[in-house]
Amino acid sequence: MGIVDQIVAGDLRTAARLLRDIDDQMPSARPVLRELYAHTGKAHVVGFTGSPGVGKSTLVDQLALQYRKKGLTVAILAVDPTSPFTGGAILGDRIRMQRHFLDPGVFIRSLATRGHFGGLTRSTNDMINVMDAMGKDVILVETVGVGQDEVEIAHNAHTTVLVTIPGMGDEVQAIKAGIMEIGDIFVVNKADREGSRKTIRELKNLVELGFRRKEENTWVPTIFETQAPKGVGIEELHEGILKHREYLLANDQGQLDRLLEKRARYQLTEAIRDEAYKAVLERLEGNGISLDALVQKIKDKEGDPYSIVQEVVGKTAP
Amino acid sequence: MGIVDQIVAGDLRTAARLLRDIDDQMPSARPVLRELYAHTGKAHVVGFTGSPGVGKSTLVDQLALQYRKKGLTVAILAVDPTSPFTGGAILGDRIRMQRHFLDPGVFIRSLATRGHFGGLTRSTNDMINVMDAMGKDVILVETVGVGQDEVEIAHNAHTTVLVTIPGMGDEVQAIKAGIMEIGDIFVVNKADREGSRKTIRELKNLVELGFRRKEENTWVPTIFETQAPKGVGIEELHEGILKHREYLLANDQGQLDRLLEKRARYQLTEAIRDEAYKAVLERLEGNGISLDALVQKIKDKEGDPYSIVQEVVGKTAP
Numbered sequence: 054m055g056i057v058d059q060i061v062a063g064d065l066r067t068a069a070r071l072l073r074d075i076d077d078q079m080p081s082a083r084p085v086l087r088e089l090y091a092h093t094g095k096a097h098v099v100g101f102t103g104s105p106g107v108g109k110s111t112l113v114d115q116l117a118l119q120y121r122k123k124g125l126t127v128a129i130l131a132v133d134p135t136s137p138f139t140g141g142a143i144l145g146d147r148i149r150m151q152r153h154f155l156d157p158g159v160f161i162r163s164l165a166t167r168g169h170f171g172g173l174t175r176s177t178n179d180m181i182n183v184m185d186a187m188g189k190d191v192i193l194v195e196t197v198g199v200g201q202d203e204v205e206i207a208h209n210a211h212t213t214v215l216v217t218i219p220g221m222g223d224e225v226q227a228i229k230a231g232i233m234e235i236g237d238i239f240v241v242n243k244a245d246r247e248g249s250r251k252t253i254r255e256l257k258n259l260v261e262l263g264f265r266r267k268e269e270n271t272w273v274p275t276i277f278e279t280q281a282p283k284g285v286g287i288e289e290l291h292e293g294i295l296k297h298r299e300y301l302l303a304n305d306q307g308q309l310d311r312l313l314e315k316r317a318r319y320q321l322t323e324a325i326r327d328e329a330y331k332a333v334l335e336r337l338e339g340n341g342i343s344l345d346a347l348v349q350k351i352k353d354k355e356g357d358p359y360s361i362v363q364e365v366v367g368k369t370a371p
Numbered sequence: 372m373g374i375v376d377q378i379v380a381g382d383l384r385t386a387a388r389l390l391r392d393i394d395d396q397m398p399s400a401r402p403v404l405r406e407l408y409a410h411t412g413k414a415h416v417v418g419f420t421g422s423p424g425v426g427k428s429t430l431v432d433q434l435a436l437q438y439r440k441k442g443l444t445v446a447i448l449a450v451d452p453t454s455p456f457t458g459g460a461i462l463g464d465r466i467r468m469q470r471h472f473l474d475p476g477v478f479i480r481s482l483a484t485r486g487h488f489g490g491l492t493r494s495t496n497d498m499i500n501v502m503d504a505m506g507k508d509v510i511l512v513e514t515v516g517v518g519q520d521e522v523e524i525a526h527n528a529h530t531t532v533l534v535t536i537p538g539m540g541d542e543v544q545a546i547k548a549g550i551m552e553i554g555d556i557f558v559v560n561k562a563d564r565e566g567s568r569k570t571i572r573e574l575k576n577l578v579e580l581g582f583r584r585k586e587e588n589t590w591v592p593t594i595f596e597t598q599a600p601k602g603v604g605i606e607e608l609h610e611g612i613l614k615h616r617e618y619l620l621a622n623d624q625g626q627l628d629r630l631l632e633k634r635a636r637y638q639l640t641e642a643i644r645d646e647a648y649k650a651v652l653e654r655l656e657g658n659g660i661s662l663d664a665l666v667q668k669i670k671d672k673e674g675d676p677y678s679i680v681q682e683v684v685g686k687t688a689p
Contacts, residue, residue, distance in 0.1 A: 090675035
């Protein structure tokens, strides 16, 4: 049985090896991904974003248990953009995998996002495709980060869950408004903390404000309170996520269609950026020009970066 | 007097127009940036990162006042990756500019990071170069975001200040460790809050752990407690930032040199990525192939993104 067949059959070892190759940006992963693509498109991809410290990992673990109770298979992908510095050890798979160790229905992997940022979204995408082709019913994607990171992750998910906690200060309100458009579901975790009522109220106001003139068949973000370590509110949140999935599937206004198109566009443009850059570097090398020499020139102010780039991209292209 | 001369002379209107053009990614900004580059390299660039809600803006405003007291000129650049969704209104210049309105020595601009992420770092870089060429002594760069964003910003700064608050949970420790290598200075803001002592202690432990086997002339991160709205601890923090600058300038181990090389490399590779992508799109268009058609093909699974990209980048390159 070839690699592709093994992965489609759900073989964990083969899948794990491929995922590691993707994280290491090995070119050997590409032909496999190419063939696997036809097997994707069945999983429900749920993205979780929010500041560090809000308890996303525990929330995701608890939700995985809910899916398992219903007999669904789950993959968890933890994207940790801070780990280029630590080798990915901190949010490592090992500790978390112990939790679901006896349950082969939960497949956990983390992406250490080595190398350049451009690689992050692309690798996330590739890994989701592998987990999807494996036949996982649900893929829970969790990212450490607020800001552009979560916007990028949201491009890869069908349902985006924004997690916050009480008492994060006024600035949070600004953030919430800013990313309101990418959040399908809002969660106030650690809801037993002081200020929980206030945070919930403010979120409700924001949603009401933002969706005052809602069109028919628009999804209005829903809000949930949870205490993840105690399991409080998890069932309700789980139902909420399933509701959003039903909405996407049932909606005859083409919501899912638009989402899939957006995802395809995103995958394509990210990949073109990456490959086009690599092609320029290769051609530079072929012409005997080293990147190091150009860096030195800019640093020493012998040239400005703007002219050098134009020259380099112009020179190496037809 | 030409645009370049006007900016070097510190003309605010001309500079503001150029910065807006950069944010809008107007090609007309490029020739100006090219000429301005020779005038850069004098300002001290200080980056501020940390989760939303930790009070970075107030901290930066207070520090600006400290620099002004010493007669130095200050530029503040607020990078807000969430604002593609809001048009940049939330972290808008207007509210903050009122604060320093009567002081022409403080120049405040925000970057709304419209469009693709690739543009964020590049525009940040370009804006720093403009502010530098204007003759500002200090450029305080503040970003909303944790994770990859702050790593990117750190590539642009000479001194990186990581801001946190007490009681952000265990996960924060992981983050702190992960980004320890990019933080020159750590600030625990809102230090009057519960848990402040504990956070300081944990940070101290992390620094001790991370720099146990420090080499000679290594900068060991310093830690400060502040209450930004009340101005508590600001003078000490300001002195701490100046100390790091002195360290960079005095160090004969080539720290500053390495930093400048890293920055030049970063600027160059980011710009190549951007331009190479644009070149591919232009050539596609020239060949009568629309990006939309390719997106549709991927979405409908008539092709896989991996093959299509290879074809596109290969076809349009020699």
